[in-house]
Amino acid sequence: MGLELYLDLMSQPCRAVYIFAKKNDIPFQLRTIDLLKGQHYTDDFAQVNPLRKVPALKDGDFILAESVAILLYLSRKYKVPDHWYPQDLQARARVDEYLSWQHTALRSCCTRAMWQKMMFPKYLEQPVPPEILASTLAELDRCLQMLEDKFLRNQAFLTGSHISVADLVAITELMHPVSAGCKIFESRPKLAAWRQRVEAAVGENLFQEAHAVVLKVKDMPPLMDPTLKEKLKLSVQSLLH
Amino acid sequence: MVLELYLDLLSQPCRAIYIFAKKNGIPFQMHTVELREGEHLSDAFAQVNPMKKVPAMKDDDFTLSESVAILLYLTHKYKVPDHWYPRELQARARVDEYLAWQHTALRRSCLRALWQKMMIPVFLGEQVPSETLTATLAELDVNLQVLEDKFLQDKAFLIGPRISLADLVAVTEVMHPVGGGCPVFEGRPKLAAWYHRVEAAVGKDLFREAHEVILKAKDSPPADLISKQKLMPRVLAMIQ
Numbered sequence A: 001m002g003l004e005l006y007l008d009l010m011s012q013p014c015r016a017v018y019i020f021a022k023k024n025d026i027p028f029q030l031r032t033i034d035l036l037k038g039q040h041y042t043d044d045f046a047q048v049n050p051l052r053k054v055p056a057l058k059d060g061d062f063i064l065a066e067s068v069a070i071l072l073y074l075s076r077k078y079k080v081p082d083h084w085y086p087q088d089l090q091a092r093a094r095v096d097e098y099l100s101w102q103h104t105a106l107r108s109c110c111t112r113a114m115w116q117k118m119m120f121p122k123y124l125e126q127p128v129p130p131e132i133l134a135s136t137l138a139e140l141d142r143c144l145q146m147l148e149d150k151f152l153r154n155q156a157f158l159t160g161s162h163i164s165v166a167d168l169v170a171i172t173e174l175m176h177p178v179s180a181g182c183k184i185f186e187s188r189p190k191l192a193a194w195r196q197r198v199e200a201a202v203g204e205n206l207f208q209e210a211h212a213v214v215l216k217v218k219d220m221p222p223l224m225d226p227t228l229k230e231k232l233k234l235s236v237q238s239l240l241h
Numbered sequence B: 001m002v003l004e005l006y007l008d009l010l011s012q013p014c015r016a017i018y019i020f021a022k023k024n025g026i027p028f029q030m031h032t033v034e035l036r037e038g039e040h041l042s043d044a045f046a047q048v049n050p051m052k053k054v055p056a057m058k059d060d061d062f063t064l065s066e067s068v069a070i071l072l073y074l075t076h077k078y079k080v081p082d083h084w085y086p087r088e089l090q091a092r093a094r095v096d097e098y099l100a101w102q103h104t105a106l107r108r109s110c111l112r113a114l115w116q117k118m119m120i121p122v123f124l125g126e127q128v129p130s131e132t133l134t135a136t137l138a139e140l141d142v143n144l145q146v147l148e149d150k151f152l153q154d155k156a157f158l159i160g161p162r163i164s165l166a167d168l169v170a171v172t173e174v175m176h177p178v179g180g181g182c183p184v185f186e187g188r189p190k191l192a193a194w195y196h197r198v199e200a201a202v203g204k205d206l207f208r209e210a211h212e213v214i215l216k217a218k219d220s221p222p223a224d225l226i227s228k229q230k231l232m233p234r235v236l237a238m239i240q
Helices: A012-023 A043-048 A067-077 A089-104 A106-123 A130-152 A165-179 A189-202 A204-219 A226-239 B012-023 B043-048 B067-077 B089-104 B106-123 B130-152 B165-179 B189-202 B204-219 B225-238
Strands: A003-007 A029-032 A056-059 A062-065 B003-007 B028-032 B056-059 B062-065
Touching (some): A012 A067, A012 A165, A012 A204, A056 A067, A062 A067, A062 B089, A089 A165, A089 B062, A106 A130, A106 A204, A106 A226, A130 A165, A130 A189, A165 A189, A189 A204, B012 B067, B012 B165, B043 B056, B056 B067, B062 B067, B067 B165, B089 B106, B089 B165, B106 B165, B106 B225, B130 B165, B130 B189, B165 B189, B165 B204
Parallel strands (some): A003 A029, B003 B028
Antiparallel strands (some): A003 A056, B056 B062
């Protein structure tokens, strides 16, 4: 059995892994785990990742969770072009710095922004107090400012003049609030220009393919199944702050 | 110019870097940034790290933040023994997996446990609702269980028979609630045994040196009003 990637393109880190594998022609078998249908809670999937999260990788007997770990594993195993995760000490440190910072910064506010603006009210029919949404969007704004001021600055890409895994991780995060209708690029020309460069470097077709699922979420009707609705609501309550 | 490390040993990630640098004989100049005095919020420190956080590293003109990035930088630059961050593909992936997971899991609950149980009441003079603390301690318990069941399992160290960066990052995290008076090793003999192995591998003296500040944190004199006003918003954001 070759490489298997357990993904749901609803999830930002899954998109980053998908784009990376496809862009680098890494052969893999896609195993779709539908999060909104609760497929990550099955016993079968728990065998793959006891943490019940996507993305997950299975390479023979070797199972790996955590998108950053998966991206680095794939970079090394498939000996991808250097710019994705440079050998140069300082260039690599900049990528590591971004990959570390984003967990508790951009990722956190992009997930909450998307859920609070769209998923809770429309899909789960649970209203979100306006002050909570306002606070989250303000935090998103501050993160985007840090992304521009500390990471992007006057460079073409986040960590230098070439695209790296940092850009993939960042762009797939930003598409989350975009899918919920947040106009994050409209008032940020520098960020918008960076987005165009990342899309061009990835390839527009692949970029669109990876984002097809999340961009259609706004057209989904409310979740009808009451059991699934309650279960899902319970599992995402922590996103309401 | 020798490597400069901007640290406050009150902070878990700073302890991991301190231990790593000392254990590997990496020469550095220590700059203590007193978090309880709000030194991290100063303009001077913003020149080093505009994110206003510790740890931060300065290697001549090259400034770096984020403890995981700093640990990896030091690993590569100073060519430390392989076991810290093994070359072997799968072993290295296991370290990466731990270092990624911990940000929003163990780190988060250790930070909340320390501040909600001890630092906010003792240092900032505010009460934390008991339901909040209960929920945090329950979450800490869940994460400690994941640490044992998914990462440690029946191994000597988190990723195998030898200590790695993962163990340093984990043990310094776990010492945070310990500093706050949480009996994390009670009822967890496997975790306690791992802790002793890590302490022995690091060296008891170095381990104790790195943890002196956190273990004395409960004796922090209360913050004055001005410091409290300055620190409170950031503390609340940190433990959100």
